[in-house]
Amino acid sequence: MEFAIEIDNLNVRFPARGSTVQALDGLSLRVGLGEAVGFIGPNGAGKTTAIHVLLGFIEPSSGHAKIFGQDSRQSVARERIGYLPEHPDTYRFLTGRELLRMAGKLFLMKEKNLRERIDAVLRLVDIEQAADRRIGTYSKGMLQRICLAQALINNPDLVILDEPTGGLDPLGRMDIRKLIARLRDEGKTVFFSSHELSEVELVCDRVAMLARGRLVAEGPVTDLVAPGESLERFFLRTVAGPQSEQRATPTSREMGNRKQKGHRP
Numbered sequence: 001m002e003f004a005i006e007i008d009n010l011n012v013r014f015p016a017r018g019s020t021v022q023a024l025d026g027l028s029l030r031v032g033l034g035e036a037v038g039f040i041g042p043n044g045a046g047k048t049t050a051i052h053v054l055l056g057f058i059e060p061s062s063g064h065a066k067i068f069g070q071d072s073r074q075s076v077a078r079e080r081i082g083y084l085p086e087h088p089d090t091y092r093f094l095t096g097r098e099l100l101r102m103a104g105k106l107f108l109m110k111e112k113n114l115r116e117r118i119d120a121v122l123r124l125v126d127i128e129q130a131a132d133r134r135i136g137t138y139s140k141g142m143l144q145r146i147c148l149a150q151a152l153i154n155n156p157d158l159v160i161l162d163e164p165t166g167g168l169d170p171l172g173r174m175d176i177r178k179l180i181a182r183l184r185d186e187g188k189t190v191f192f193s194s195h196e197l198s199e200v201e202l203v204c205d206r207v208a209m210l211a212r213g214r215l216v217a218e219g220p221v222t223d224l225v226a227p228g229e230s231l232e233r234f235f236l237r238t239v240a241g242p243q244s245e246q247r248a249t250p251t252s253r254e255m256g257n258r259k260q261k262g263h264r265p
């Protein structure tokens with residue numbers, strides 16, 4: 001099987017006041033072509049660090065990461081990636097359309113193709129009405145959308161989104177959910193981190209859960225959670241122990257029955 005992402009025994013240590021922080025601790029993970037995989041875990045678990053290694057932003061202390069079979073440190077591995085950072089920001093003096101034009105030029109897109117693609121991604125993230133306004137006048141959610149449009153300008157085969165629904169209202173979150181489903185239906189691979197577990201549940205083929213830099217659970221949601229359990233409750237049970245389950249509020253979803261029993265690696 002060909003994989004979009006292959007991570008093998010990845011370790012990342014950061015220096016911290018005379019000691020080190022082990023941000024990733026022997027992480028191994030695979031994402032198959034055309035899968036939508038949710039990357040979840042508590043704050044500080046190492047999700048963004050893993051994504052940064054995939055994008056070649058940081059060098060791992062040891063281990064390997066590959067994109068479509070190429071070492072992630074090679075720039076050719078990143079040509080097929082679209083990436084939305086955790087805290088998206090961009091050139092605020094440009095209009096949305098100008099930003100997308102600049103991004104397309106960086107990918108050496110031809111004029112006619114570029115014009116069509118700009119219109120398509122503006123439609124996709126539903127920000128056509130503000131396309132000719134300066135980004136400096138955008139709201140936080142609008143900024144998120146235009147940065148997402150930028151991530152998609154090159155029609156990437158692998159879309160990596162670091163908390164794409166952060167800062168979005170419920171409608172915006174639903175739009176992102178639809179977008180992820182649409183990208184997956186188009187055969188793209190989507191790897192995204194999120195704390196919105198009810199949404200992750202709805203849109204993912206599989207989840208990978210990280211805690212303290214280690215993979216603590218991985219698989220289809222229906223395989224992981226117990227019958228009648230939500231992903232949120234599973235998260236609390238797995239990451240913080242049984243007492244924390246009482247903190248989870250039951251949802252209507254939890255009243256329904258799940259057929260398969262879960263397992264952990």
Ligand SMILES: Nc1ncnc2c1ncn2[C@@H]1O[C@H](COP(=O)(O)OP(=O)(O)OP(=O)(O)O)[C@@H](O)[C@H]1O
Nearest residue numbers: 014015021023041042043044045046047048049050
């Ligand atoms: N540049 C850095 N220098 C030192 N420590 C770092 C650096 N980047 C990340 N860390 C540490 O590595 C650990 C993992 O951080 P990371 O940002 O990957 O977590 P995360 O899972 O993305 O968390 P969140 O859900 O809050 O975004 C944390 O302890 C963090 O403080």
Ligand SMILES: [Mg+2]
Nearest residue numbers: 047048049086
């Ligand atoms: Mg993060």
